[in-house]
Amino acid sequence: MFQVPTKTQYAIRALVHLALKESDSAAKIAEAQMISPKYLEGILNQLKLAGIVTSDRGRSGGYRLAKSSEQIRMIDVVQATEGAIRPVDCVDNRSVCVMGATCIPRKFWIGLKTAVDDYLSSVTLKDLAGDTFVQIGKE
Amino acid sequence: MFQVPTKTQYAIRALVHLALKESDSAAKIAEAQMISPKYLEGILNQLKLAGIVTSDRGRSGGYRLAKSSEQIRMIDVVQATEGAIRPVDCVDNRSVCVMGATCIPRKFWIGLKTAVDDYLSSVTLKDLAGDTFVQIGKE
DNA sequence: CGATATTCCTATTATTCCGATAGGAATTGG
DNA sequence: CCAATTCCTATCGGAATAATAGGAATATCG
Numbered sequence: 001m002f003q004v005p006t007k008t009q010y011a012i013r014a015l016v017h018l019a020l021k022e023s024d025s026a027a028k029i030a031e032a033q034m035i036s037p038k039y040l041e042g043i044l045n046q047l048k049l050a051g052i053v054t055s056d057r058g059r060s061g062g063y064r065l066a067k068s069s070e071q072i073r074m075i076d077v078v079q080a081t082e083g084a085i086r087p088v089d090c091v092d093n094r095s096v097c098v099m100g101a102t103c104i105p106r107k108f109w110i111g112l113k114t115a116v117d118d119y120l121s122s123v124t125l126k127d128l129a130g131d132t133f134v135q136i137g138k139e
Numbered sequence: 140m141f142q143v144p145t146k147t148q149y150a151i152r153a154l155v156h157l158a159l160k161e162s163d164s165a166a167k168i169a170e171a172q173m174i175s176p177k178y179l180e181g182i183l184n185q186l187k188l189a190g191i192v193t194s195d196r197g198r199s200g201g202y203r204l205a206k207s208s209e210q211i212r213m214i215d216v217v218q219a220t221e222g223a224i225r226p227v228d229c230v231d232n233r234s235v236c237v238m239g240a241t242c243i244p245r246k247f248w249i250g251l252k253t254a255v256d257d258y259l260s261s262v263t264l265k266d267l268a269g270d271t272f273v274q275i276g277k278e
Numbered sequence: 279c280g281a282t283a284t285t286c287c288t289a290t291t292a293t294t295c296c297g298a299t300a301g302g303a304a305t306t307g308g
Numbered sequence: 309c310c311a312a313t314t315c316c317t318a319t320c321g322g323a324a325t326a327a328t329a330g331g332a333a334t335a336t337c338g
Contacts, residue, residue, distance in 0.1 A: 001221035002141055002255060004248070005325065009227055012244050025284065039327055045286070058335020059283045074247065082140040088148055105151050108213065108267055109143070112258055116141055119254035128247055145297065164313065178298055184315065197306025198312045 008081045010035045011043050012128070015077065018053065019069045019129035025062040043081065050080035069129055075120035085120075087112050147220045149174045150182050151267070154204070154216065157192065158268035162203040182220065189219035208268055214259035224252050224259075 013033045018024065026044055030037035044063050047053045054066045065072065078085070087109045090097035097103040152172045157163065165183055169176035183202050186192045193205045204211065217224070226248045229236035236242040 001144070001147070001217055002224050002226050002252075004140070004226045007325080008140070009244070012247075016243050027284085036327060038329075041285075055285060056335080057285045057333075060336060061284045061334085063285090078140055085141050087141050087143040104155050104267055105148070108151075108262060111262070112143075112255070113141075115254050115258035116251070119251055123247060123250065128243055166313085175298060177300075180314075181316095194314060195306085196304075196314045198310090199307060200305085200313045202314090
């Protein structure tokens with residue numbers, strides 16, 4: 001459950017890479033992070049549309065972070081690649097619930113969404129790329 | 140993202156139903172909850188294998204909760220239908236990570252798993268089926 | 279100016295998972 | 309015995325995901 005799509009995993013890996021390397025081309029990132037190059041291109045484009053990275057075309061072009069890494073929250077990355085967190089459809093819109101007013105679990109799902117949103121909002125790219133998180137990550 | 144499979148949604152609806160109705164057949168539950176009957180059969184069987192419900196076969200058989208509703212945590216239900224919460228494979232097993240020791244995001248995913256697990260562990264079936272949650276659920 | 283490295287755009291394919299269906303065997307109460 | 313039920317296994321269709329392919333647009337550098 002809650003398997004995170006590779007698209008999002010790739011996006012995060014690419015961003016950590018950019019946080020550490022300043023600027024790089026899609027092909028270079030893909031090689032370093034072992035991601036299908038063409039697939040990564042599309043992902044980086046989504047991140048660009050979301051205002052998370054910027055790009056320069058042409059020779060010696062490439063991608064870089066659009067903001068400092070502590071301004072990039074993980075929830076922004078997830079939303080850029082996958083859209084809003086929505087465990088069940090009726091979380092956003094009660095009217096779509098087949099059970100209508102008798103949908104008892106709805107509050108429960110809203111609570112789950114909140115728990116996930118809160119966590120993703122609390123972690124920034126800096127937390128992942130910075131020393132602190134790397135230290136914690138060691139075993 | 141984090142779309143919860145209908146299987147799990149159905150399981151929870153069925154359990155709420157049983158918490159309120161004491162005992163019922165798969166067909167009856169399916170009708171009341173608007174779930175495909177045959178599909179629900181399989182789900183109830185999974186819940187039985189997980190020790191969440193019991194069943195009686197034969198005429199006038201059916202399903203009932205195996206424990207009191209406050210002893211049934213939502214995380215048990217989710218695990219019964221979907222297995223463990225595992226946002227990415229390496230959460231359980233570092234060795235499967237293609238990035239090996241350089242997998243910086245792993246700690247982040249473990250944090251996400253923890254956030255979800257904690258929430259699901261904190262809510263019981265009684266919270267959903269009982270008066271409290273219903274009151275809260277009203278708008 | 280021309281070659282090259284890049285982003286950008288669109289379409290297509292492959293694969294996997296999910297939801298549902300189907301048919302029937304086993305069981306049990308009346 | 310009959311009818312209602314759980315239980316078991318196989319299969320199918322569709323949607324979403326992952327990846328691939330080809331090339332157009334753009335910019336740099338010699």
